[in-house]
Amino acid sequence: MSREPYLGSHLDTTPPKYSGPLYPLDKSAFRKSIPVLAARVPASQTSLILRSEVTRKYLIGLPKVRPVVSDPSAPDxxxxVLLGVSNQDDLSPESMKLIESKSNGFANYNLVLDYDYWTASELLQAILPEKLREGAPVGFAATGHIAHVNLNDEYLPYKKTIGQLFLDKNKTIKTVVNKLDSIDTQFRFFQMEVIAGEPDFIVEHHESDCRFTFDFSRVYWNSRLHTEHDRIVQSVHPGEVLADVFAGVGPFAIPAAKKGCAVMANDLNPASYTYLCQNIKDxxxxxxxxxxxxxxxxxxxxxxxxxxxxxxxxxxGPKLSKTALRKLQKQATRDKSSNKTSSSEEISPSRRKIDHFVMNLPDTAILFLDAFRGVLANKALQEIYSTMPIIHCHCFTRELESEKAEADIRQRIEEKLGAPLQDDTEYRKVRSVAPGKEMYCISFRLPSEVACAAEA
Structure with missing residues (x-):
C-alpha cells in the first residue's frame, strides 16, 4: 500500500517503472533523482526552522529522508534544510520571510531515492502490469522467521519476485513460502513451496508471553488466530480444567496453563504432539x-x-513456586494415606472435573460432537458434574449474514449432538477465511441429556 504524501508535498516519489528481469531484480533500476529546494542554514539555526509552525509544513517530510543534510559543495x-517544494514560489510569504532571516539563501538539491527507500508494495506497483496492480499482495503472515503468503494464480508468474521483495524489506524474515491449495487430509496442514530464502521450517514463535517451537511445514499454525487464542484463554479462569481436543503445538493449552489452568491437551498429528511436549517443557x-x-x-x-x-x-494460586507446589502435592499424598484431610484440600480440592473444552478444527470439529454422548453415563462421574462443561467449537459456514450463519451452525450442532442447545449459547465470528466462507466459534454448555445418556 502506497504511503500518503505529507501536507503540501508536490514531489513525485513513486518508484520508476520497471522493465528489467523479474528474477533476480535489477535493483539499480530503482533509482530516482528528485530536485528539491533547500535552505542554507547555520547549524545553530536549523532547529528554529524545523520547529516553526510557519515552515514545518514545507519541510521534506518523507519517510527515511533526513530533513537536514550536509551541503555537498561545502561539507564543513x-x-x-530540505524543503518539499521545487522552487521558492511554492513557499508562503511568512515561511519565506522566516527562512530568509535565519538562512544564507537557497540551494538546489538532488534527492536520490533507490531500491532501499520504497516498500515492497510500492515496488510491486512499479513491476506488475497495470491489470494486476489492484489486488496485488501487500503483506504476509509472519510465523517466527517465516513469511507465508497465499498467492492467487495470476500472481504465480511473479512469485519469486514477490518473495524477494518481502525478504529484502523485512530483516527478521529469512524464509518466504507460498501456501498451495493441497491440504494434508488427516492432519490439516498446508503444503507449501519456498519462493525466497532458505528452506528452514523450524521456527521459534512468541505469542501471549509463551515460546513455541515447531516445524511449520508439518503442523497447523495460523498467526492470524492470535486474538482468538487469547480470547478463549481469557474466558477460562485460574484453577479450572480445560480439555483441548485438537491442541496442535499448544496455542491454547500453554497460555491457559500459565494462567493457572490445568489442561488435557491432545492432537492426532505425531509432529504436533512432539512439539506440544517440547513447548510444555520449554x-x-x-x-x-x-x-x-x-x-x-x-x-x-x-x-x-x-x-x-x-x-x-x-x-x-499463581504466586506459589514450583517447589512449594511439589511440597503441597507430597503433603496431600501423605494426608491421603493417613486418611487426613489437608488444609489445601479444604481450601481447593483436587481438580477432577472438566470445565471447558476447546475444539479448534473448524473444518470438521462439529463431526466429533457425537463423541460426547454417554461420557457421563457412570454414576460416580455424574455426581461431580452438577454443571456441565462449556464447549468452544470452531467451525466454518457459507452463510454470510449473521442470523443465517448462527441458524446454520446451530442446526448442524444440534443434529450431531441429538439434543437442543440452551438459549445462552454464544456465537462469535472469528474471521473471513475466503469469499463466501466465514469462521465462527460457538460456545455452549454440553446438554446433560447428551452427556448422561446410556452408553452406546
Whole structure:
C-alpha cells in the first residue's frame, strides 16, 4: 500500500517503472533523482526552522529522508534544510520571510531515492502490469522467521519476485513460502513451496508471553488466530480444567496453563504432539499440562474418566513456586494415606472435573460432537458434574449474514449432538477465511441429556 504524501508535498516519489528481469531484480533500476529546494542554514539555526509552525509544513517530510543534510559543495559549512517544494514560489510569504532571516539563501538539491527507500508494495506497483496492480499482495503472515503468503494464480508468474521483495524489506524474515491449495487430509496442514530464502521450517514463535517451537511445514499454525487464542484463554479462569481436543503445538493449552489452568491437551498429528511436549517443557508448564496423541473422538470419550481417576492437584494460586507446589502435592499424598484431610484440600480440592473444552478444527470439529454422548453415563462421574462443561467449537459456514450463519451452525450442532442447545449459547465470528466462507466459534454448555445418556 502506497504511503500518503505529507501536507503540501508536490514531489513525485513513486518508484520508476520497471522493465528489467523479474528474477533476480535489477535493483539499480530503482533509482530516482528528485530536485528539491533547500535552505542554507547555520547549524545553530536549523532547529528554529524545523520547529516553526510557519515552515514545518514545507519541510521534506518523507519517510527515511533526513530533513537536514550536509551541503555537498561545502561539507564543513552551513547545513541544508530540505524543503518539499521545487522552487521558492511554492513557499508562503511568512515561511519565506522566516527562512530568509535565519538562512544564507537557497540551494538546489538532488534527492536520490533507490531500491532501499520504497516498500515492497510500492515496488510491486512499479513491476506488475497495470491489470494486476489492484489486488496485488501487500503483506504476509509472519510465523517466527517465516513469511507465508497465499498467492492467487495470476500472481504465480511473479512469485519469486514477490518473495524477494518481502525478504529484502523485512530483516527478521529469512524464509518466504507460498501456501498451495493441497491440504494434508488427516492432519490439516498446508503444503507449501519456498519462493525466497532458505528452506528452514523450524521456527521459534512468541505469542501471549509463551515460546513455541515447531516445524511449520508439518503442523497447523495460523498467526492470524492470535486474538482468538487469547480470547478463549481469557474466558477460562485460574484453577479450572480445560480439555483441548485438537491442541496442535499448544496455542491454547500453554497460555491457559500459565494462567493457572490445568489442561488435557491432545492432537492426532505425531509432529504436533512432539512439539506440544517440547513447548510444555520449554514453558515450564509440565505440572499443568498432560499431552496425548490420539483420535479426537477417543480423547473426548476417555478424558472425563482420566481426569476423575487421576485428578490434577489443588489450585494454590499463581504466586506459589514450583517447589512449594511439589511440597503441597507430597503433603496431600501423605494426608491421603493417613486418611487426613489437608488444609489445601479444604481450601481447593483436587481438580477432577472438566470445565471447558476447546475444539479448534473448524473444518470438521462439529463431526466429533457425537463423541460426547454417554461420557457421563457412570454414576460416580455424574455426581461431580452438577454443571456441565462449556464447549468452544470452531467451525466454518457459507452463510454470510449473521442470523443465517448462527441458524446454520446451530442446526448442524444440534443434529450431531441429538439434543437442543440452551438459549445462552454464544456465537462469535472469528474471521473471513475466503469469499463466501466465514469462521465462527460457538460456545455452549454440553446438554446433560447428551452427556448422561446410556452408553452406546
Amino acid at each position: 559549512g552551513d547545513k541544508l 514453558n515450564e508448564v509440565f505440572d499443568e499440562v498432560r499431552a496425548f496423541c490420539e483420535d479426537g473422538q477417543a480423547f473426548i470419550r476417555n478424558v472425563f474418566r482420566r481426569v476423575y481417576d487421576t485428578p490434577f492437584p489443588p489450585y494454590t
